[in-house]
Amino acid sequence: MSLLTQTINQIGPLDDQAATAARRRQDMLTKPAGSLGRLEELSIRIAGITGRERPRLTKPAVIVMAADHGVARQGVSAFPAEVTPQMVLNFLRGGAAINVLARHVGAQVIVVDIGVAADLPSHPELVSRKLAYGTADFSQEPAMSLELARQALEVGITCANEAIDRGVDLLATGEMGIANTTAASAIVAAITGRPAAEVTGRGTGIDDASLARKIAVIEQALALHQPNPRDGLDVLAKVGGLEIGGLAGVILGAAARRVPVVIDGFISGSAALIAATLAPAAVNYMIAGHRSVERGHVAVYSQLDLQPLLDLNMRLGEGTGAVLAMSICQAACKVLDEMATFAEAGVSEKKGE
Numbered sequence: 275m276s277l278l279t280q281t282i283n284q285i286g287p288l289d290d291q292a293a294t295a296a297r298r299r300q301d302m303l304t305k306p307a308g309s310l311g312r313l314e315e316l317s318i319r320i321a322g323i324t325g326r327e328r329p330r331l332t333k334p335a336v337i338v339m340a341a342d343h344g345v346a347r348q349g350v351s352a353f354p355a356e357v358t359p360q361m362v363l364n365f366l367r368g369g370a371a372i373n374v375l376a377r378h379v380g381a382q383v384i385v386v387d388i389g390v391a392a393d394l395p396s397h398p399e400l401v402s403r404k405l406a407y408g409t410a411d412f413s414q415e416p417a418m419s420l421e422l423a424r425q426a427l428e429v430g431i432t433c434a435n436e437a438i439d440r441g442v443d444l445l446a447t448g449e450m451g452i453a454n455t456t457a458a459s460a461i462v463a464a465i466t467g468r469p470a471a472e473v474t475g476r477g478t479g480i481d482d483a484s485l486a487r488k489i490a491v492i493e494q495a496l497a498l499h500q501p502n503p504r505d506g507l508d509v510l511a512k513v514g515g516l517e518i519g520g521l522a523g524v525i526l527g528a529a530a531r532r533v534p535v536v537i538d539g540f541i542s543g544s545a546a547l548i549a550a551t552l553a554p555a556a557v558n559y560m561i562a563g564h565r566s567v568e569r570g571h572v573a574v575y576s577q578l579d580l581q582p583l584l585d586l587n588m589r590l591g592e593g594t595g596a597v598l599a600m601s602i603c604q605a606a607c608k609v610l611d612e613m614a615t616f617a618e619a620g621v622s623e624k625k626g627e
């Protein structure tokens with residue numbers, strides 16, 4: 275059995291018993307019931323995910339998958355494709371936004387070359403899992419073969435497994451790939467059935483003319499390839515990207531191992547949609563990190579029925595919103611674990627109870 279099939283088969287329902295115990299404990303803590311709002315719900319969900327009544331998330335890591343896109347040739351990004359490898363080097367030197375924010379929350383940054391179009395120098399911190407020198411231009415031909423799409427998912431699963439084997443107990447998704455908002459928009463349009471114009475935004479900051487071209491390129495690709503909205507592998511192969519496939523794999527891998535996975539912005543959201551078509555139960559293990567400015571992100575969350583934790587007007591990707599949200603997840607668990615109960619603290623309970 276392939277690693278992909280094995281991983282999908284391993285994804286089970288949430289642990290109801292642990293979630294119920296966490297809910298009961300939340301109601302005994304020294305605060306009016308429900309007064310910590312979404313922090314309470316979050317801690318209960320993380321209990322259900324991990325199967326622990328009082329989970330602690332002490333070793334967070336963000337997996338940043340990098341790859342290039344043939345469709346960049348169509349003039350759909352405000353930046354040239356060589357920025358992808360340049361930013362990977364920036365990640366390795368610790369100078370990118372994701373490095374700063376990950377340091378801020380104490381998360382490890384795992385940088386993976388899954389399909390950058392240039393050869394990168396070997397570096398102790400770079401995970402080299404290059405499957406191809408970028409994808410094909412999907413406005414003309416499928417982005418990749420079905421076999422390559424499956425391999426991209428399996429690279430992601432393997433990266434998640436390796437991190438979890440080292441003790442990582444909270445994962446986040448991040449990416450780098452010039453033109454990947456074009457691939458992400460095509461995926462979101464394909465899977466949600468919404469028109470391309472409704473789910474396509476300005477990415478790195480394109481002007482009106484480029485936005486019109488970007489929408490036309492996506493419409494043309496969807497008409498040409500007719501991806502099956504219920505088959506994430508088909509969508510990924512036809513209009514996706516290697517880093518997006520890798521992230522869908524990270525999500526499936528985390529879900530199979532009962533590790534919460536914080537989803538970053540729009541591009542990570544497209545990976546989450548692919549993962550959800552392959553394993554609907556994986557959605558239970560996803561935590562929506564933040565709401566990206568990128569048009570179409572709301573369509574992702576409404577399809578997955580998830581509510582983002584943060585809304586900071588961010589539109590960068592790399593995992594930046596997700597790592598900030600990780601600290602909210604950790605805070606939610608600390609509240610559940612560390613707060614005193616009414617009985618322990620000798621605080622009177624609500625009248626009449």
Ligand SMILES: Cc1cc2ncn([C@H]3O[C@H](COP(=O)(O)O)[C@@H](O)[C@H]3O)c2cc1C
Binds near residue numbers: 353361590591
């Ligand atoms: C310097 C720089 C750093 C970035 N970090 C993330 N992205 C983000 O922008 C890209 C997607 O936007 P588009 O589809 O318009 O190319 C991705 O690489 C994404 O991660 C960056 C973009 C740039 C230019």
Ligand SMILES: O=C(O)c1cccnc1
Binds near residue numbers: 476477478540541589
């Ligand atoms: O939300 C994102 O992931 C995003 C938005 C714009 C550009 N890059 C990434």
